[in-house]
Amino acid sequence: MTLDELPERYSTILCDVWGVIHDGARLYPGVERRFARWRDEGRTVVLVTNAPRPADRVISDLDLLGLDRDLYAAVTSSGQAGIAAVTEPPRAVGFCGTRDDFADLEEHGVRFAAAQEPHDEIALIGLDEYRNSVREYESDLAAWRERGMLLHCFNPDRIVVHRGQRLVCAGALADAYEGMGGKVIWYGKPNAPIFDHAIRLAGSPDRDSVVMIGDGPHTDMLGAKNAGIDGIFVTGGINEGDSHQWGAEFENWRPIMTIAQI
Numbered sequence: 001m002t003l004d005e006l007p008e009r010y011s012t013i014l015c016d017v018w019g020v021i022h023d024g025a026r027l028y029p030g031v032e033r034r035f036a037r038w039r040d041e042g043r044t045v046v047l048v049t050n051a052p053r054p055a056d057r058v059i060s061d062l063d064l065l066g067l068d069r070d071l072y073a074a075v076t077s078s079g080q081a082g083i084a085a086v087t088e089p090p091r092a093v094g095f096c097g098t099r100d101d102f103a104d105l106e107e108h109g110v111r112f113a114a115a116q117e118p119h120d121e122i123a124l125i126g127l128d129e130y131r132n133s134v135r136e137y138e139s140d141l142a143a144w145r146e147r148g149m150l151l152h153c154f155n156p157d158r159i160v161v162h163r164g165q166r167l168v169c170a171g172a173l174a175d176a177y178e179g180m181g182g183k184v185i186w187y188g189k190p191n192a193p194i195f196d197h198a199i200r201l202a203g204s205p206d207r208d209s210v211v212m213i214g215d216g217p218h219t220d221m222l223g224a225k226n227a228g229i230d231g232i233f234v235t236g237g238i239n240e241g242d243s244h245q246w247g248a249e250f251e252n253w254r255p256i257m258t259i260a261q262i
């Protein structure tokens with residue numbers, strides 16, 4: 001089966017963003033044509049991303065890349081879920097990420113702890129502008145563990161491909177912190193809330209009419225399996241050139257097809 005032969009019963013398509021429709025700098029060839037075809041076929045497309053940003057920021061980024069808003073119905077992001085978690089109730093939290101991330105979240109109501117202000121939670125958005133490996137965070141991780149910090153991981157992705165370069169994401173830091181015995185709350189795929197929210201945005205269709213398209217075996221595909229929906233695995237993006245072995249956590253579930261790109 002090819003994507004051109006996707007059965008009509010899949011009226012709702014949940015689609016990953018980074019690595020499936022763009023590489024951080026440009027849309028992949030054919031994406032707009034594919035989305036237009038799905039729209040013309042009467043299918044509903046909801047974009048589901050582990051971006052640690054609010055949904056409106058994701059939409060603005062897609063605007064800059066030239067993706068027409070008429071080609072998809074809605075966007076949900078792990079960042080949106082994380083913001084809700086650290087602002088309800090309002091309190092001061094620590095921060096790990098870039099200066100742009102800081103400003104973005106602050107604008108959306110997150111209150112970050114001032115110097116020496118007591119706090120026991122950290123909004124983990126990603127790595128900063130100056131360090132690009134987990135190893136460079138070893139002292140920070142040890143200090144957080146000693147203080148018993150709770151990490152809110154806004155982006156469970158471990159790796160992303162940006163303009164052809166593989167970059168470490170917040171999920172890799174969270175993995176290391178859990179390995180030290182630290183506590184982490186994860187937002188986004190493969191966790192159930194983001195899939196439930198995406199399906200509600202699509203009008204709450206029956207789950208046998210929903211399919212998830214993504215390039216992350218343990219985010220997109222495992223999340224689809226756990227959500228009780230089908231999946232289409234994209235071998236480009238973070239998996240380019242790799243063949244994936246489906247582990248025991250997938251039980252008898254497998255993607256309905258594997259494609260190189262949409």
